[in-house]
Amino acid sequence: MTDGSVASDPVYDLVVVGGGVVGLACLRAATLRGWKCALVEGEVDLLSHASGGNSGIVCTGVDTRPGTLERALIRDSVSEFRTYCQSHNVPMRPCGSLVCLFPWDVTSNEKDGADNIANDNDCTNGETGTHHLFPLEKVLKESHIAGDSGAALFGNGQKVLLEKEKNVSPSLMGAVHIPGEIVVDSWVYSISLAAHALENGAQIYTNFRVTSIKREEIGDQDDGNDRTWKVSRECGNEPSDVPTVIRGKAILNATGNWSDATEKVAFGSSEWVAKPRRGQYRVYNSNDQTQIIHPLQPIPSQRTKGIFVFSTLYDQLVVGPTALDQSSKTDRSIDPKVARELDDHIRRVIPNIDTEKSYVGDYVGIRPGTNHRDYQIHLKPEKRWIAVAGIRSTGLTASLGIGNYVVRLLQSILRDPSDALREDGDSQVHDQASSERVIKTTPMPTVEKLAEDFVTNGDGCCTIHGLRYRVTHPLTKLGFKSLMSNKLPSKSCR
Numbered sequence: 001m002t003d004g005s006v007a008s009d010p011v012y013d014l015v016v017v018g019g020g021v022v023g024l025a026c027l028r029a030a031t032l033r034g035w036k037c038a039l040v041e042g043e044v045d046l047l048s049h050a051s052g053g054n055s056g057i058v059c060t061g062v063d064t065r066p067g068t069l070e071r072a073l074i075r076d077s078v079s080e081f082r083t084y085c086q087s088h089n090v091p092m093r094p095c096g097s098l099v100c101l102f103p104w105d106v107t108s109n110e111k112d113g114a115d116n117i118a119n120d121n122d123c124t125n126g127e128t129g130t131h132h133l134f135p136l137e138k139v140l141k142e143s144h145i146a147g148d149s150g151a152a153l154f155g156n157g158q159k160v161l162l163e164k165e166k167n168v169s170p171s172l173m174g175a176v177h178i179p180g181e182i183v184v185d186s187w188v189y190s191i192s193l194a195a196h197a198l199e200n201g202a203q204i205y206t207n208f209r210v211t212s213i214k215r216e217e218i219g220d221q222d223d224g225n226d227r228t229w230k231v232s233r234e235c236g237n238e239p240s241d242v243p244t245v246i247r248g249k250a251i252l253n254a255t256g257n258w259s260d261a262t263e264k265v266a267f268g269s270s271e272w273v274a275k276p277r278r279g280q281y282r283v284y285n286s287n288d289q290t291q292i293i294h295p296l297q298p299i300p301s302q303r304t305k306g307i308f309v310f311s312t313l314y315d316q317l318v319v320g321p322t323a324l325d326q327s328s329k330t331d332r333s334i335d336p337k338v339a340r341e342l343d344d345h346i347r348r349v350i351p352n353i354d355t356e357k358s359y360v361g362d363y364v365g366i367r368p369g370t371n372h373r374d375y376q377i378h379l380k381p382e383k384r385w386i387a388v389a390g391i392r393s394t395g396l397t398a399s400l401g402i403g404n405y406v407v408r409l410l411q412s413i414l415r416d417p418s419d420a421l422r423e424d425g426d427s428q429v430h431d432q433a434s435s436e437r438v439i440k441t442t443p444m445p446t447v448e449k450l451a452e453d454f455v456t457n458g459d460g461c462c463t464i465h466g467l468r469y470r471v472t473h474p475l476t477k478l479g480f481k482s483l484m485s486n487k488l489p490s491k492s493c494r
Contacts, residue, residue, distance in 0.1 A: 012038045012203075013414055015231055015248030017210060017262060019043070020051040021186075022388055022395045022402055023254035024193040029403030030252075030410060031202040032439055034417025038246055039197075040208035040231060045470040047190050050256050051395065052472035053332065053365025055281070055321065056186035057097070057310060058397045060148045060178055062139060063300035068374045074394060075147050077401030078180060084400060085184065088192045089443035091313050096179035097295040098164060099139045103171050104348065105298055135299045139176045150179040165292050169351050183295065185313050185447065186396055187473035192444050193399070195464050199440045205242050208233045213251065213266040215383070229384075250384040250414055252406065256368035257329040259376075259389035271378060272370040272389055276329050279321025279365050279393070282342040283478055284358035286317045290350050305393065307342070309349045313447070314479030316360060317353070319346040321393075332364040360482075363474035367393045377405065384413045451480035 012035075016027045019041030027039045043049070058081055061074035085092045136153055143151035154160045157172035164177065194204060212232045231246045255262045256274075263270035284290075295310035304323040311317055319342045339362055343355040370376055370390035375398075378387045386409050388402060395402075442465055445453075450462045454471055461468045471477050 009243075009245070009247070010036070011228055012036050012246065012248040013417075014038075014250045014252060014410065015040065015229065015246055016252045016254055017213075017231065018252075018254035018256060018258075019046040019194075019204070019206065020049060020254065020256055020395065021047065021190040021193065021399050022051075022256075022391055023252070024190060024197065025399035025403040026252055026254060026388065026406045027202055027204075028193045028197040028200075029400075029407045031197045031200050033407050033410075034437065035410065035414060036201070037197070038203040038205065038248070040210065040233070040246060041204070041206045042209040044207050045472055046194055046204070046206060047187060047472045049329075050366055050368050051186070051190055053279070053363055053474070054186050054367075054393065054396055055308065055310065055318070055365075056184050056189075056312065056396070056473075056475060057295050057308070058092075058182040058184060059097075059305075059394065060143070060180040061146045061394075061397075062099075062143045062148065062151075062178060063305055064146070064394070065373065066145060069377060070375045070392075070394060070398065071146060073375065073398040073401035073405055075401070076404055077398045078147075080400055081182060081397075085182075085189065087441060087443070088196065089446065090189045090192050091185050091447045093183040093293075093313060095181075095183060095293050095295075096177055097181040097297055097310075098160065098175040098177055099136070099299060100160075100168075100175045100296050100349075101133060101136055101173045101299060102169065102348070103173065105135075106173070133174050136174050136176050139299055143176065143178050148178050148180045152177050164294060165296070167290055167292055167350055167352060168296065169349055177294075181295065183310065183313060184396075185473075185476055185479065187471055187476040188444065188447065188450065189396070190399075191464065191469050194469070195444070195467075196441065198467070199442060199465060205246070207242055208246075209236075210262070210265065213262070250386070250410065253385070253387040253389070256389075256391070257366060259368065259387060260370075263387060266385070272372055272376045274329070274389070275369040275371055276326055277367045277369050277392075278324050278326050278331070279367060280324075280335060280338045280342065280362065281318055281320030281365070281474075282339055282346070282362050283312075283360040283475070284317045284319075284346070284353065284355065285360055285482070286311065286315050286358070289352040290317060290358070291315060292317070292350065296349060307345055309346055312475050312479055314475075314482050316475075316478060316482060317346065317350070317358070318475065319343075319349075321365060326366075329366060332366065334362045334364065360478055361474065368395075375402075377402075377409075379409050379413070381413050386410070448483065451483040454480045455484040 014037045016039040031037045061071045064071040140153045155174045160175045211234045215227045253262045260270035260274045297308045298306035376390035453462045
């Protein structure tokens with residue numbers, strides 16, 4: 001997949017290995033900075049693994065540890081996420097989320113205090129009153145620390161039902177509203193990163209299964225700076241326009257659950273171990289008695305955010321994800337027992353749902369964790385190598401921030417594109433050339449046009465800026481079909 005002609009055997013400033021949302025965000029960020037960039041993806045289609053099985057909820061980092069790189073990059077990303085979506089015509093619902101407390105979430109030691117809060121009419125809209133519910137108070141405090149200053153505590157469950165969500169179980173004891181969180185179409189957002197990078201000169205090659213990554217000399221002196229990376233692929237039935245070798249001055253490893261394996265291909269060892277974690281989801285149609293606006297999430301633990309109930313941009317309900325460590329990086333089989341448990345969970349949260357009649361489908365996503373809690377973003381300056389690993393379930397949320405961070409790292413190992421204009425020492429020429437470099441931004445097609453294209457052509461793809469992209473995310477596929485079957489634009493996609 002390329003945009004424009006490619007010179008024979010070019011040397012790129014940066015080669016990104018991995019076509020998920022993180023790799024695409026970094027490709028876009030580096031391209032917009034002015035570097036000559038390419039991305040290679042082993043699968044036939046972009047977004048074929050972890051990025052094709054997430055929730056599409058952009059969070060604010062309330063459940064991340066203070067002081068971690070993860071929280072910092074989430075906050076950076078969230079600060080520009082809405083503006084990005086508006087500029088690129090990416091559909092979103094900036095509704096915030098509700099961190100909920102139900103009776104089944106309360107331990108026996110907390111039950112008495114929680115019962116008091118459920119009946120405390122003074123504990124509403126940020127006012128904690130004389131009785132307080134410790135788990136929700138903690139969430140509120142962490143939300144403010146994380147930067148979501150508008151977060152508010154509703155200590156009376158009925159207050160939440162009346163003001164926020166009328167179809168939620170009346171047993172709800174309280175909730176914290178986190179206004180900064182957003183629901184997006186994960187596939188449309190992620191593929192917009194690819195389209196924007198291509199529009200501004202990047203190259204993307206799919207069906208490029210990397211077999212070796214080696215450094216080679218390109219000059220007379222072996223001082224590190226005169227060497228380039230040679231990325232080779234296996235040969236098979238790939239299209240003739242996919243090169244067998246790509247060369248780059250710097251490499252970005254963004255291969256998700258294969259990040260440690262990629263490190264071993266290049267260096268023989270890795271500083272972390274990839275730990276895949278599967279999350280199973282279940283999808284239903286909604287109606288006036290079951291529809292919700294805000295994602296409903298439990299109080300997060302150190303291990304997991306817990307099981308959410310949320311509505312997609314296409315007004316379909318989703319429950320999930322579960323969190324189960326597994327050795328396989330590709331097993332997305334549906335566990336029937338887990339499916340029944342998810343049915344039970346959503347019936348408790350939304351009592352009016354008929355899970356049998358409303359059922360639409362299931363899917364599994366595999367999140368790329370490691371044996372470390374925080375992100376593993378490593379720079380080897382002498383090798384001009386950056387690894388972005390351990391992004392877990394927050395890759396979508398933090399993608400723009402990760403891209404910004406990678407650009408800052410690249411500035412320490414690559415010549416800044418603007419410096420190349422100073423070769424003749426004429427600063428006036430540099431200033432003029434810099435001002436003439438304009439970033440192109442063509443908005444994405446409307447979601448209605450994408451849905452019509454997807455359903456009408458029947459090949460599982462959509463045309464974006466003249467190129468065909470396969471829709472890889474189950475929620476997008478189901479949503480497009482639902483949107484077209486209803487023949488009306490969804491009110492949530494505006």
